[in-house]
Amino acid sequence: MNKTEMISAKPFMQHYGIDIVDVNKVAKSFANELIKAKKGETSSVCFGPSNLMIDADSLLIKENLDLIAIDIGGTNFKAAKCKMNSADKSIEFSNVEIFKTPGSDFDLSSEQFFKIISNEILELSKDIKEVSVGISAGLKGESTSDRDLLLDEACKELRISSLAGCYFNKSLKRNLLPVEKFINIKTVNDTTAALLSNLTSDNYIEYDLHIGVVLGTGFNLCFTDNSRNDCSYEDIFVTEAGCFNKISRGYIDNLIDIDSELPGDHVFEKMISGKYIPKLVNKCIEIAKENGLISSSITSYFN
Numbered sequence: 001m002n003k004t005e006m007i008s009a010k011p012f013m014q015h016y017g018i019d020i021v022d023v024n025k026v027a028k029s030f031a032n033e034l035i036k037a038k039k040g041e042t043s044s045v046c047f048g049p050s051n052l053m054i055d056a057d058s059l060l061i062k063e064n065l066d067l068i069a070i071d072i073g074g075t076n077f078k079a080a081k082c083k084m085n086s087a088d089k090s091i092e093f094s095n096v097e098i099f100k101t102p103g104s105d106f107d108l109s110s111e112q113f114f115k116i117i118s119n120e121i122l123e124l125s126k127d128i129k130e131v132s133v134g135i136s137a138g139l140k141g142e143s144t145s146d147r148d149l150l151l152d153e154a155c156k157e158l159r160i161s162s163l164a165g166c167y168f169n170k171s172l173k174r175n176l177l178p179v180e181k182f183i184n185i186k187t188v189n190d191t192t193a194a195l196l197s198n199l200t201s202d203n204y205i206e207y208d209l210h211i212g213v214v215l216g217t218g219f220n221l222c223f224t225d226n227s228r229n230d231c232s233y234e235d236i237f238v239t240e241a242g243c244f245n246k247i248s249r250g251y252i253d254n255l256i257d258i259d260s261e262l263p264g265d266h267v268f269e270k271m272i273s274g275k276y277i278p279k280l281v282n283k284c285i286e287i288a289k290e291n292g293l294i295s296s297s298i299t300s301y302f303n
Contacts, residue, residue, distance in 0.1 A: 132186070
């Protein structure tokens, strides 16, 4: 792009709100919203305690334990068997499966959603009499003390109806009741899983604050302000960080929001996460073409 083109692009960007953001200012505002929420004051970033009382030893995979690990994201569903190698204590994965998350590209009822996951557990555990299942779920909900997840409505534009009020583990177990095997299921929010993974890391460093961040299809984070004391965490606070709204949104950001399944909801997530970045880029290119800033050959390349 030559100097003349750069000059003509600047007013276009300013007009549509595609400006350079003061990151430090936004970060300070984001932190203030978290502080207000923790104090119980009105905040765009709502959150609550995870209700998990956790010690590091309980997170370690025991030798000879048959385990199924499942990660449910906004785009992909991943599942695998895993077991500890007794020789070097490494974790070995097998029967790895990756497919589209149920409800990401077609409509499902909550019953159908849980049935698909239950069937996957049964398939992976068909040769095992006793198995533990650990699930990291990118779903909006409240963790319980027994590591279940009380769900809210579907987020990340997953097309799953009637999720609100469902207990994740209990819903799965209803489909597993006729099976003659012991299946122990524990589910946590994906940000909590990210934070807890640090507890068992060989490179663990103790800090006063630990943060678990997921920036994929969507965006969220959790944190603890209690440093590890005798290998235990007091509590973990799970946010809805994607709802942060103390940031200036441009014209194109608002278009993407209006065109989404839930306008006005998780507006910050729609500005930065993987679900929406392609839409933002395409819309920006489309409008830039309409304003004569780029040629048809460039737009056809992106399409």
